[in-house]
Amino acid sequence: MKIATMATGGIGGFLAVKLTQTGHRVATIARGAHLGAIRENGLTLEGPGGGETVRPWIATDDPAGVGQVDAVIFGVKGDALDAAAEACRPMLGPNTVVVPFLNGVEAADRLAAILPGGNVGNGLAQVSTTIAGPGLIRQTGEFARFSLAERDSRPSERIGRLQDAIRETGSEAPVVDDVECDVWMKFIFFAALSGVTAAGRCTLQMVRGNDALSRLFRDVIAETAALARARGVAIPGDAEEITWNLVNSLPGGMRASTAIDLERGRPLEIDWVTGAVVRLSRAIGLDAPLNSTIYALLSPYKTPPA
Numbered sequence: 304m305k306i307a308t309m310a311t312g313g314i315g316g317f318l319a320v321k322l323t324q325t326g327h328r329v330a331t332i333a334r335g336a337h338l339g340a341i342r343e344n345g346l347t348l349e350g351p352g353g354g355e356t357v358r359p360w361i362a363t364d365d366p367a368g369v370g371q372v373d374a375v376i377f378g379v380k381g382d383a384l385d386a387a388a389e390a391c392r393p394m395l396g397p398n399t400v401v402v403p404f405l406n407g408v409e410a411a412d413r414l415a416a417i418l419p420g421g422n423v424g425n426g427l428a429q430v431s432t433t434i435a436g437p438g439l440i441r442q443t444g445e446f447a448r449f450s451l452a453e454r455d456s457r458p459s460e461r462i463g464r465l466q467d468a469i470r471e472t473g474s475e476a477p478v479v480d481d482v483e484c485d486v487w488m489k490f491i492f493f494a495a496l497s498g499v500t501a502a503g504r505c506t507l508q509m510v511r512g513n514d515a516l517s518r519l520f521r522d523v524i525a526e527t528a529a530l531a532r533a534r535g536v537a538i539p540g541d542a543e544e545i546t547w548n549l550v551n552s553l554p555g556g557m558r559a560s561t562a563i564d565l566e567r568g569r570p571l572e573i574d575w576v577t578g579a580v581v582r583l584s585r586a587i588g589l590d591a592p593l594n595s596t597i598y599a600l601l602s603p604y605k606t607p608p609a
Contacts, residue, residue: 304327304328304372304374305327305330305360305372305374306327306329306330306372306373306375306468307329307330307366307369307391308329308331308375308376308378309375309377309378309391310333310378310387311331311332311333311346313430313432313433313440314378314404315332315404316331316348316432316434317348317440317442317447318449318472318474319346319357319359320347320348320355320356320440321473321474322468322472323346323359323360324472325468325471325472328361330359330360330361330362330363330366330369330394331346331359331361331362331363332366332369333362333363336437337434337438338362338363339438340436341359341438342362344438345357345358346359346362346438347438347439348441348442349435349439349440349441350445351444366390366391366392366393366394367393369394370393370394371394373398373400373461374464375394375395375399375401376402377391377404377405378403378405378428381406381407381409381410381572382570382572382574382575384405384413385413385417388401388413388418391418392418395418395419395422399422400424400453400462401414401418401422402425402426402451402465403426404426404428404449406490406497406572407490407575407579408486408579409575409579410425410575411423411424411425411454420454423454424453425451425452425453425454425483425486426450426452427449427450428450429448429449429489430442430444430447430448430449430474431443431444433563444554447475448474448477449476450476450477450479450482451465451476451482452479452482453482456480456482483536483537484536484537484538487538488539488545488546490531491524491527491528491531491543491546492524492549492550493559493576494527494576494580495523495527495546495550496550496557496559497561497562497573497576497577498576498577499519499520499523499597501558501559501561501571501573501597502601503519506555506556506557507550507554507555507557508555510550511555519593520547520550521543522593523593523597524546526584526592526593526594527591527594528542528543528546530584530587530589534583534587561576561601565601565604568607569607570605571604573598573602573605577594577598581594
């Protein structure tokens with residue numbers, strides 16, 4: 304397959320390395336020092352099994368030079384979605400599928416408002432990765448699961464081909480019955496993880512070991528689950544317990560990328576996570592007091608001071 308990673312951050316970089324290793328032609332869209340390092344030295348993935356370096360088919364900051372591809376792995380920050388979506392247009396053919404792997408629950412709809420709806424799929428990534436340096440992606444933990452589907456969750460040849468390609472790399476790509484439910488279940492977890500570990504400057508171990516933080520985390524889970532149900536998403540009746548059990552199964556040192564971005568003075572994409580819970584709740588007449596409070600606490604750091 305011809306596949307583009309837009310852009311080549313933690314998720315796109317992970318898949319770019321793995322898919323290149325299994326013989327697919329991957330165009331890595333990147334910029335700055337990261338792009339320069341990929342061009343000069345290749346793209347490296349460091350993980351539990353050691354390091355792997357590949358030379359992508361194309362490394363560029365100009366999607367127009369790539370040509371049409373079979374699939375676009377779309378993994379930018381929420382605030383960058385509009386511009387990145389527009390930049391994807393030259394890579395789209397009639398059957399190209401753009402699969403968003405972003406935090407939040409609005410990415411597919413936002414993409415479909417910019418790109419032809421027939422080109423847009425939906426998905427979620429469950430892998431812990433980050434850009435550790437120019438040309439270097441680091442994976443922490445051994446899990447790598449990518450759920451993807453058409454927006455209506457109906458089977459399609461193009462989604463099946465991409466799922467097969469991801470499975471060939473050793474990652475999971477399960478058959479998805481209800482992609483909206485899956486995206487919301489991740490969001491219920493991530494909204495709490497993002498908000499609490501960032502606002503509390505804490506890890507999951509600290510959450511689990513502190514009664515007040517545990518109650519807050521569980522209440523944020525419940526608040527976000529209530530929003531999903533009010534919007535008609537078919538999440539399980541015990542979604543809250545499923546999510547809390549997940550929290551208790553994860554490494555104690557884990558915290559959200561939001562918390563890391565806050566620590567490092569980077570912009571925060573809270574408008575598409577905690578802020579989205581607040582905004583989407585208000586749109587249907589629900590209160591979201593806990594997410595509103597967390598959003599207020601983090602809002603001064605959305606854009607780091609100059």
